[in-house]
Amino acid sequence: MxxxxxxxxxxxxxxxxxxxxxxxxxxxxxxxxxxxxxxxxxxxxxxxxxxxxxxxxxxxxxxxxxxxxxxxxxxRMPPVRLALVPGGVADWLRAHVGEKLPIARLDEVEGVVADLHHLDPEALPLLAEASLRGIPILHAASVYEGYTGRVPLGPHFNEGLMALAEMDRGLYPWFKRLWEVGLVLFLSPLILVLGVLVALLVYWDLGRPVIFAQERVGLGGRPFKAYKFRTMRGAPREGVYVGEEEARLTPLGRFLRRYRLDELPQFWNILKGDMSLVGPRPEQRVLAEVYAKEIPLYPLRHSVRPGLTGWAQVQQGYTEGVEGTRLKLSYDLYYIKHLSFWLDLRILVKTLWVIGTGFGAR
Structure with missing residues (x-):
């Protein structure tokens, strides 16, 4: 029974x-x-x-x-059959995943997709008929997010601002802090053993100091010192992309970066409250100031604590430059908008795959 x-x-x-x-x-x-x-x-x-x-x-x-x-x-579910009403984000959706969104008669589809913020009045009769038939009407931005894992960003879209408006998760931010700190403390013996081993290797490779601090931007746009193991010869430089520093990387440094072992000291930042286990990766203060001028919605990513791992990292990997950062921001805003325990858990599971494969490392 x-x-x-x-x-x-x-x-x-x-x-x-x-x-x-x-x-x-x-x-x-x-x-x-x-x-x-x-x-x-x-x-x-x-x-x-x-x-x-x-x-x-x-x-x-x-x-x-x-x-x-x-x-x-x-x-493994088969894709849902959708009809697409042109206009706004729906046009982006057609360009990015148009093959998954056939335009067909209402009796052949399971949902109608339209940008409800940029709706052509001529489409209203179609939407009314769909509603009378009990066919779901889906906001194009939500469908775009579901297919890409990103918030659509563009000069005529306010979905980035909607990400901030919809980020209230009640008590979860408090619970998030509790379970992340608890998990770090539980894993602290393993973290300490790995940290000591990496510190000895870095000392043997580059000498002292084995750890350096770099100013990053945290919650609310406030700067903090993020700690990492050294992977390059010479003193660290502010506002420089990793791609410009390839010649300074040591073979050990490449290995540590590939498997993210250089970021072990940032577990201390998590315990201090500067960072979370999961969240948008903290950017250098110098670069963050440049991006804020070039990308109007960039400061929105500072509405949550930065993380040791994040949605953009497991989906996209390392990016640099304004266009790469704009793409990363679309992932970060998706995370902020859909912040939940299950999304954090999903990111942690994918992080294990990222570490094991070296995906997106620089």
Whole structure:
């Protein structure tokens, strides 16, 4: 009986998640976790009210095992059939992922995509008919975010400002700080052992000092000192891209950068409160001032604590220059807009892959 009821609860969670996460713009990890937790709690309530025997360990284990299966299923779902109404962000959407958005008759689609901030009045009858038929009307910016993991940035779009307006996550910022510090403290023996080993290697390679401090921009635009192991010969220079410093990198330095071991001292920045475990990567103060002049929405990334790892890093890797930074900003604003425990968890899981492969390292 317990096995059948558990299977039924998880089947309902699968069906509910399939319906909710099918449309682009939904955070599938969060939806999957919410539905599994909800139906598992309902299962426990039914078992308790019916005074049926059940093993809490079995229910917990079954739920944990179902979560990766559900996420895997979501990644294999066929693309939803959408009709695209031209105008605004929808035009960008057609250019970037047009092959996934066929324009068809309403009886052939499962949703209608339109930029609700730049809507052509001639499209209103189509949207009204779709609404009467019960076909979802999706905001083009949300669909764009779902396909690309980025917030659309452009001279005529206010989606970047919407990212800041929608960043209120209630108590999560406080919980985020607690679980990140707790995780760092839990891993501190491993971090210390690795740190001592890397420090000895750097001392053997470059001598003293083994750690250098560089001024970075943090929460609210306030500067702080970020610590890293040395990877280059000579004194560090402010406002210089890594690509311009290739000749100064030592072979050991390249190895440390590839596997992000040079950033181990920044765990101290996390404990101090300068940084988070997950968030936009902190930029050099000199470069941040330049970017703020060139990219109007750039300061929005300072509305959360910078992170040791972030959405832009696991999606894009290292970038430099104004255009590269504009692309990175579109990822950072997506993170701010969709900030949640499940997005942080997703980034941490992808970070393990980034570290193992050296993806995007410079």
């Amino acid at each position: 317990l096995v059948l009821l558990t299977a039924l609860a998880h089947l309902l969670a699968f069906l509910s998640t399939d319906r909710m996460a099918r449309y682009p713009g939904k955070e599938s990890w969060g939806i999957a976790a919410f539905n599994l937790l909800l139906f598992s709690l309902l299962l426990v309530a039914v078992l308790a009210l019916g005074r049926l025997y059940y093993s809490r360990g079995y229910v917990l284990t079954a739920t944990f095992l179902s979560f990766p299966l559900l996420v895997f299923y979501l990644t």
